[in-house]
Amino acid sequence: VAGAHRPGEFALIERYFRPLADNADAFGLTDDAAAYRQRPGDDLVLTTDTVAAGIHFFADDPAEAIARKALRVNLSDLASKGATPYGYLLALALPENWTERWLSRFAAALAADQKTYGVTLIGGDTTKAADGLSITITAIGRVPKGEMVLRAGAEPGDAIFVSGTIGDAALGLRIRQGRLKLARGGKALVNRYLNPQPRVSLAPAVLRHASAAMDVSDGLVGDLGHICDVSGVGAEIQAAAVPLSTQVAAALRAEPKLLGAVLNGGDDYEILATVPERLADAYVAEAANAGVAVTRIGMILLEKGPPVVRDAKGNAIRIIGSHSHF
């Protein structure tokens, strides 16, 4: 266990985090701040998200999974804005019982993700946590000037697309909690919960085609509601059109009551985008080129209000099971 020969904050930064700061703007983490050298023609996209033990992950989740979740939920936000990742600041609050072994695994997972997603650490802060581990990452990306894709901007008649599959992480969380058992495929769903896959490669397609977009973190229906709210529109989606993994589809057949958890359980980190009809085919094609399947699930409506979910007969379904941080 830890405690005996732990290095202090500075030795710790040097050993584990300085190698991640492979960027002149970071000054090798030797300074109080990073300096971002601006590129003409770009806007900077800034987003911050905290993940905490007992809230967003389990304290005994693998160090690698915690690192990935902390970084990827932020990369997912950037992708949904059409932004290309540039760098991130890491504020790490470590509980008393941290070990160097844990930290080295945490840093190694960040290093691997940096390569995968083309991002580098540019600054941060390490501190003692009063209680559980907590990680706040501020991620920075770039978009062409004035072109960040907003939540506001959805127009009546726009097609509604979502990437990947929905509900995997929500059911994975239930399995992780012991609240749900599946005959098969449970492990894959738990993996989706533990290791979100940010759709970084989809960002250029979102930038070029979407009238509005966000990532699905709090639940598909609720998040679509945010787009409707700030865009001043309504929306209709077909439940049967929502893309499901084979595992989730099987779980739903066995237990139809899981529909609420699937459609509004959250933690999907897929990209929800509204796309003008004339660009819809091009969006699908460009997404496919980027290696991401996107599926049309409904349409933006003129009449303001929360999204309506319809079953195969066209009847409105009430979706219970909204996700909230509170």
Add this chain to the structure above:
Amino acid sequence: VAGAHRPGEFALIERYFRPLADNADAFGLTDDAAAYRQRPGDDLVLTTDTVAAGIHFFADDPAEAIARKALRVNLSDLASKGATPYGYLLALALPENWTERWLSRFAAALAADQKTYGVTLIGGDTTKAADGLSITITAIGRVPKGEMVLRAGAEPGDAIFVSGTIGDAALGLRIRQGRLKLARGGKALVNRYLNPQPRVSLAPAVLRHASAAMDVSDGLVGDLGHICDVSGVGAEIQAAAVPLSTQVAAALRAEPKLLGAVLNGGDDYEILATVPERLADAYVAEAANAGVAVTRIGMILLEKGPPVVRDAKGNAIRIIGSHSHF
């Protein structure tokens, strides 16, 4: 007490934080990210710091003091880099027992500081804390291209300056903890601990004159050691030259053993700067124009190593009482 009729995350953001986001880049906090519209000729300075209950403040400190500390420790970092504040992202992890009353006081204190320091909220995240309150702020400032003042850059012969007075907050913390009692003036020192005063107005003088700078958060001697380390130099300071408040001077006369706590106790949030000799008078004058007293306390030396602190007779003093987050 809280719990009964608390609004959810979105209502909460709208009510208390949206009014703080008085900046087009923030999209009224309705989006997943902020977009910073670059100004040609500027670099962006980015810094992040977490403050947590039980570590950096007491959970029963006034909401206003907690808000100020969270923001000001970051503004202090920006000032020490010569940067003009622009905006900040707020990641707020609230414990179960938060109240709207607490939150409204917290937000009101941020609003007041925004006016004082010319900064606006541009984004953030609110989440449930597993245990105690924790706040991570990422602050963003501007400097002319390539001119951020680094820790690296101190040259032999440079004069070492520090702003304001040193040791107030360290003794204030001891008083707050009940470990120290003063005949008089204790309240003022506790106030310095609770409400750091970032030297934002000093930033232009630092930018124009300092060869290296940082803010004193972990203790004067230790922080000067960081400048020496990354600059590849040594330093010598005169203990008697270190500027002290009347309260700290009186406390030291009564108890000389407090010298270590004063010189290396931390939480000063003053600006430590090295200034080439030919610019020293101009630095003092420009700082005075900005309403900040700066005091020369020593000199940068050629020989690498940790700073040497000398008493009035020129003898080296060993400073015990270093501050560390770990």
